Amino acid sequence: MGDRPLKRRLIQLASALIYNANMAGFGKGELYRGATKGLCVPGLNCYSCPGAVAACPLGSLQNALSRLPRKAPLYVAGFLVLVGLTLGRVVCGFACPFGLIQELLHKIPTPKIRKSRWTRYLSWLKYGILAVFVVAIPVWYAWTEGYPLPAFCKYICPAGTLEGGWSLVAARPEYRGVVGGLFGWKSAVCIAVLVGCVFCYRAFCRFLCPLGAIYSLFARVALVAVRVDKRLCCECGLCVERCKMDVRRVGDRECIHCGECRAVCPKNAIYFGREKRICQPAEENGCSVSER
């Protein structure tokens, strides 16, 4: 059981390296221009990052929405639906480079902000950001101005600032002359998010990430997920207590399926994978609600 977090960390690291396989780009400050840039990756990874070898689904979605009413964003929508249906927020737990960065920052030993009723309320904010910055503003500008405005990328996305903005400004001196107020704003947002993650576990994912919000809509139907074998579960609540996300139950919209709850389950009732598992009859497992 002890090697599970390590396996997840290795998968996170591998996905970050695969998404950003154009390592030479960081030194030159040049974007990758190969054919794979037409494909989206499932996690949040800025396509203006010099290392990126594929496209960010959120950036692609905003730009596709900017082509309305001429073209519907079918390709990105279909991609997000299929990823949501197969993996859902497993992507957040295993295949998001910015999630990895946040988790590593949270390892810095400082006092931590624990989840509470207030963080649970804040977790709804990401749906507002999805509706306003990813959908409404790009669609509004496309319809009224005929101008593409990827509002989430432009005003909020800390992954774009960290992976794209800062690395390009560091590598290309000519960009230093054109940075202005927007760069200052986005740098401030990025620093606030990164510092916030030191004190609050995955603060960006929990409160701000619209991609996590999209995938969370598939929580009930996603094929791969952390699940609870109801016949074994004794409803002790240790899994929810252990979880650092704002979950109310294992596998709900806030669950990123990291599987850390499996280590504390006294009945080994939590498993990772598809539904349906042959389980022992409830009367044989010896647990009851009274064990709470």
Place this chain on the structure above:
Amino acid sequence: MTRKNAARLLIAAAGVLALAAGILQGDMQDTMRKAVRLCLECVGIG
């Protein structure tokens, strides 16, 4: 078939159809064109 599996099937069909239609209408090339050019405002440079 359970209701959940029926819903999955419908969602999968919708996803595959949307993806295929998107590829046919050239969305992949649009994504590619956007992703290979540096978007200065997207990364906050200007």
